[in-house]
Amino acid sequence: MSTGLITQLGYVGMSAHDLPAWNGLLTRLGMQVEEGAMSGRKALLVRLDELSYRIAIAEGDADDVAFIGWEVPDRTVLEEAVAAAARRGVEFAPATRAELEERGVLAMYWAADPLGVRHEVYAGPTVDDRKTIDRNLLGRFRGGPIGFGHATVFASADAYAPALDFYQGGLGLVESGRRDCLPTEGTPITLLRCNERQHSLAVMVPSGTPGKKIAHVYAEYAELDFLGQAYDAALDLGVVTTTLGRHQADHAVSFYASTPSGTELELGWDSRLILAGARIEKFRAQRQPSIWGHRKAGA
Numbered sequence: 001m002s003t004g005l006i007t008q009l010g011y012v013g014m015s016a017h018d019l020p021a022w023n024g025l026l027t028r029l030g031m032q033v034e035e036g037a038m039s040g041r042k043a044l045l046v047r048l049d050e051l052s053y054r055i056a057i058a059e060g061d062a063d064d065v066a067f068i069g070w071e072v073p074d075r076t077v078l079e080e081a082v083a084a085a086a087r088r089g090v091e092f093a094p095a096t097r098a099e100l101e102e103r104g105v106l107a108m109y110w111a112a113d114p115l116g117v118r119h120e121v122y123a124g125p126t127v128d129d130r131k132t133i134d135r136n137l138l139g140r141f142r143g144g145p146i147g148f149g150h151a152t153v154f155a156s157a158d159a160y161a162p163a164l165d166f167y168q169g170g171l172g173l174v175e176s177g178r179r180d181c182l183p184t185e186g187t188p189i190t191l192l193r194c195n196e197r198q199h200s201l202a203v204m205v206p207s208g209t210p211g212k213k214i215a216h217v218y219a220e221y222a223e224l225d226f227l228g229q230a231y232d233a234a235l236d237l238g239v240v241t242t243t244l245g246r247h248q249a250d251h252a253v254s255f256y257a258s259t260p261s262g263t264e265l266e267l268g269w270d271s272r273l274i275l276a277g278a279r280i281e282k283f284r285a286q287r288q289p290s291i292w293g294h295r296k297a298g299a
């Protein structure tokens, strides 16, 4: 897919065994959770802005990511994007009518990356009637045209380069930053963007064998007070894994919480926006890649 056709990270789908526990956690974090269906199973549809969902959690045993959705403006661009990906050796398959129905989109193609994660490129998401948006949700999250946040996936050392080829060649994402280092120095990571967000996808090589395909999903609050309230809630629930801190790469102030699936959520505020054509940045190898904070909880 040629560079620049994808405009935002649209949604992330998870497969999880304990939907009630997820519902409880996400509700306490201020998200609007609705019960629905996905892939023929019970699902939680999590709304953060005007779209009908940004995170979908379907009942299943994987407790891992099930799909990642990327938005393009319309059907014409979608066809262009799929043709461009094919020229670069990445074949996307058209979605079935049932899949379009489930995702609530007008058109969609998909392909699996070298890590086994299903990526869906779509046009025409369902924009919900404002009347159905909980008043408490309005203005709480920063989403809209820049997408709701980012996903960070784990790659084994062997799959790291092929995965990056897929994201750049197949999806047309642009590398915005990278940290190369030995495992003893920290975690190699590459950050990829598709709009003004410093990254919408991150690929990380963990020091051991990755137990999950996804490390975390990041969602962003519109105001510091909303993040602070979420931090209080996560502390009360005992799910904070990494304390509040500010990242070196996207400048987000954030903390990390464990989820009932053994994956993490990163909740943040105030990430920087970058201009189109901005430089790629190389980050120093260091154990603590944050300006301040982000300590392991309990350490």
Ligand SMILES: [Fe+2]
Pocket: 150, 152, 202, 216, 218, 266
């Ligand atoms: Fe992150």
